[in-house]
Amino acid sequence: xxxxxxxxxxxxxxxxxxxxxxxxxxxxxxxxxxxxxxxxxxxxxxxxxxxxxxxxxxxxxxxxxxxxxxxxxxxxxxxxxxxxxxxxxxxxxxxxxxxxxxxxxxxxxxxxxxx
Amino acid sequence: xxxxxxxxxxxxxxxxxxxxxxxxxxxxxxxxxxxxxxxxxxxxxxxxxxxxxxxxxxxxxxxxxxxxxxxxxxxxxxxxxxxxxxxxxxxxxxxxxxxxxxxxxxxxxxxx
Numbered sequence: 001x002x003x004x005x006x007x008x009x010x011x012x013x014x015x016x017x018x019x020x021x022x023x024x025x026x027x028x029x030x031x032x033x034x035x036x037x038x039x040x041x042x043x044x045x046x047x048x049x050x051x052x053x054x055x056x057x058x059x060x061x062x063x064x065x066x067x068x069x070x071x072x073x074x075x076x077x078x079x080x081x082x083x084x085x086x087x088x089x090x091x092x093x094x095x096x097x098x099x100x101x102x103x104x105x106x107x108x109x110x111x112x113x114x115x
Numbered sequence: 116x117x118x119x120x121x122x123x124x125x126x127x128x129x130x131x132x133x134x135x136x137x138x139x140x141x142x143x144x145x146x147x148x149x150x151x152x153x154x155x156x157x158x159x160x161x162x163x164x165x166x167x168x169x170x171x172x173x174x175x176x177x178x179x180x181x182x183x184x185x186x187x188x189x190x191x192x193x194x195x196x197x198x199x200x201x202x203x204x205x206x207x208x209x210x211x212x213x214x215x216x217x218x219x220x221x222x223x224x225x226x227x
Contacts, residue, residue: 009155032214043119043205043218044158051214090157094214102148102173103216107157 002027004093006106013113015083021076021109023065023091033074034092034103035065044090050074061085086113117142119219121206126224128200136191136222138206145209147189148216151175152203161204164189193224200226 005024013019025031032051036044048059055067065076074091091106119140128134140147146165150158160173164183178197183189189208193200203223207216 034215036218041221041223043121043220044207045218046215049215102160102163105157107155 002029002031002093002095002104004091004104004106006091006109008109009107010110010112013081013111015113015115016080018079019077019081019085019111021089021091021111023074023076023106025072025074025091025093027072027093027095030096032094032096033065033067034094035063035074035076036090036092036105038088038090038108040087047076047089081111081113083113083115085111087111119206119208119217121204121219121222124220124222126222128224128226130226131195133192133194134200134224136193136204136206136224138189138191138219139187140189140206140208140217140219141187142208142217143186144217145186147183148207148209149173149179149181149189149191150205150207152205152221158205161191200224 003026034049035047037047038044048057050057050067058064063078088108088110090108092103094103122137148163149161152158159175161179162181164170167186170181170183180192203221205221206219209216
């Protein structure tokens with residue numbers, strides 16, 4: 001069994017400020033980790049993923065996340081946010097072994113960027 | 116362009132009626148999924164299918180049914196047995212490796 005905790009349901013931030021969206025997970029096996037973004041009334045889009053190798057992964061629009069095995073975390077960061085980053089962000093985990101092919105999602109963090 | 120389509124985008128039904136939500140993909144993916152999204156609860160898995168003519172219950176399957184007669188299609192029926200059907204429904208698909216899931220635009224169902 002696995003679970004994902006996103007402690008912050010909402011994060012307000014001014015444009016051009018840095019932001020960190022927190023994600024902690026629990027799993028009895030090794031995991032793959034994902035961040036998805038959802039704009040209002042739309043489906044989810046994959047933002048970035050950690051499968052193996054370097055623990056720091058980056059997206060094309062300036063977001064990055066670091067897998068920390070000892071702290072079981074996969075926090076999402078951006079050094080300078082833009083108004084267009086306003087959206088809901090979901091962290092998700094999938095076990096590397098076992099029969100389940102499902103992703104387990106966190107409850108989401110709404111990022112609100114203002115001028 | 117390859118992708119996942121869901122129709123309709125908005126759906127209204129009277130209480131007690133069954134309703135079927137469409138999901139079609141042209142990505143040649145083997146696996147397909149249905150999720151329900153409610154405010155503050157994230158996504159919860161309703162049903163998933165790894166191959167044609169086979170599907171498994173997810174975490175909240177009660178009151179829902181699915182079929183997988185074609186690789187491209189995975190329709191979801193919300194039956195009258197579902198106690199609280201008003202929600203945003205998302206369909207997704209993935210390759211045989213089941214790693215990255217690709218999502219459709221969603222259907223917002225409102226039961227009056």
